[in-house]
Structures are given as C-alpha cells and as structure tokens.
Amino acid sequence: MGSDVNLIFKIAGVGILVAAAHWVLKSAGKEDYAFITTLGGVAVVLVWVIYQLGTLFDQVKSVFKLF
Amino acid sequence: MQVVGLGLVVAVLAIILRGNRPEMAIMLSMAAGIIIFLSMMGKISSVLEVITDLSDRANISMVYLGTILKIVGIAYVADFGAQICRDAGEGAVASKIEFAAKIIVLVMAVPIVVAVLNSLLKVVP
Numbered sequence: 001m002g003s004d005v006n007l008i009f010k011i012a013g014v015g016i017l018v019a020a021a022h023w024v025l026k027s028a029g030k031e032d033y034a035f036i037t038t039l040g041g042v043a044v045v046l047v048w049v050i051y052q053l054g055t056l057f058d059q060v061k062s063v064f065k066l067f
Numbered sequence: 068m069q070v071v072g073l074g075l076v077v078a079v080l081a082i083i084l085r086g087n088r089p090e091m092a093i094m095l096s097m098a099a100g101i102i103i104f105l106s107m108m109g110k111i112s113s114v115l116e117v118i119t120d121l122s123d124r125a126n127i128s129m130v131y132l133g134t135i136l137k138i139v140g141i142a143y144v145a146d147f148g149a150q151i152c153r154d155a156g157e158g159a160v161a162s163k164i165e166f167a168a169k170i171i172v173l174v175m176a177v178p179i180v181v182a183v184l185n186s187l188l189k190v191v192p
Contacts, residue, residue, distance in 0.1 A: 004102035005073060011098055012080040015091030023087070038088075045094045052101045057144070059105065063112045064140025065133060 007048060014041050070103050093155045100147060134179055138172050 018041030025034035060066065077099040085092040115136065122132050145168030152161035 004105065005076075007098055007102065008073065008077060008080070008095065011091065011095050012084065015080075015084045015088050015095070018091070019084070019086075019088045042090055042094075045091060049094050049098050049101070052098060052105075056101045056105055059108050060140055060144055063108060063115060064136050064143075066137050066140045 007052065011045050011048065014045050017041065070106065073099060073103060093151070096154055097151050100151065104147070131179060131182075134175055138175055141168055141171055141175075144168075 018038050021037045021041075022034045025031070025037065077095055081092040081095050084095060119129075119132060122129070145164055149161040149164045149168075152158075152164060
C-alpha cells in the first residue's frame with residue numbers, strides 16, 4: 001500500500017514539474033522545447049501507469065480465472 | 068480508511084494538474100483506480116475462495132461458478148475502463164466499451180441458459 005502512494009506523488013510531481021517547465025520555456029520564448037519536455041513527462045508517467053495496469057490485469061486474470 | 072485518504076489526495080492533486088496539464092490528471096486518476104483495486108485484490112480473492120469451497124461442498128459444478136466469476140471479472144474491467152474514458156471526456160468510447168462488455172457477457176451466459184432449458188425440458192415431459 002505504501003509504495004502505491006509514492007507512485008501517486010511521483011506522478012503528481014512529474015506533472016507539476018512538466019507544467020512549470022512548460023510555462024518557463026514558453027515565457028523564455030523556446031516554444032518547441034516546451035512541447036518536447038511536456039511530451040517527455042507524459043511519456044514517463046504513461047510508462048509507470050501502464051506498468052501498474054499490467055500488474056492489475058494480471059491479478060484480475062488470476063483471481064477471476066479469465067483466461 | 069486508506070482508500071478514502073488516497074482518494075481525497077488524488078482528487079486534490081487532479082484539480083491542481085487539471086489547470087494546465089489535463090493529460091496528467093487523467094493519468095493520476097487512472098493510477099489511483101489501479102492502486103485502490105490492487106489493495107482490494109487480497110480481500111476479493113479470499114471471498115472468492117470461500118465461495119468456491121462452499122460450492123464444492125454443495126457439489127455445484129464448477130462450470131457455472133467459473134462462468135459467473137468470469138462475468139464478474141469482465142464487468143469489473145469493462146466498468147474500470149469505461150469510467151476512465153468517461154473521466155477523460157470520451158463518452159462515446161466509454162459507451163462502446165460497455166457495449167462490447169455486454170456482448171461478451173451475453174455470449175458467456177448462453178451456455179448456462181441452454182443448460183437450464185435442457186434441465187427444464189427433462190422435468191416437463
């Protein structure tokens with residue numbers, strides 16, 4: 001249970017970081033870098049979430065015998 | 068208690084993120100859904116074990132129980148996906164997922180219906 005809360009805060013942290021970076025880069029005029037960092041952040045979070053989703057679906061398959 | 072706490076924390080963080088990063092907010096709600104379900108898996112599997120050995124004692128054949136378990140599992144996963152799609156604003160996709168889930172459940176329920184009808188026919192000459 002504890003490690004899961006970490007995941008929540010990791011995702012929130014990355015989200016806020018990416019939002020701040022986006023805003024800073026935009027105000028500094030480098031619009032394209034802003035989008036790249038946003039995409040990078042979203043990709044990292046997506047990897048974590050999909051990994052968790054994989055474990056969830058495996059557990060559902062094993063418990064509900066959904067083969 | 069932990070679940071409620073986690074839910075509230077995620078709600079607050081989602082509001083913060085939705086301001087300027089909507090995609091992150093959806094990721095957050097998905098992660099929260101996954102975590103809450105994972106923490107409940109232990110209890111669900113223990114309840115299922117109780118049900119299965121009760122049914123073994125009452126010598127109900129495992130086929131019916133297995134199908135019921137599958138239907139419950141499919142219903143849950145489909146609902147999980149549909150809610151997240153609806154949360155992301157994709158109402159159409161969500162209804163498609165639920166539609167597909169209904170079809171799958173229907174397909175799985177057919178053998179049970181046939182079995183019931185057969186047994187009925189045996190009773191009524």
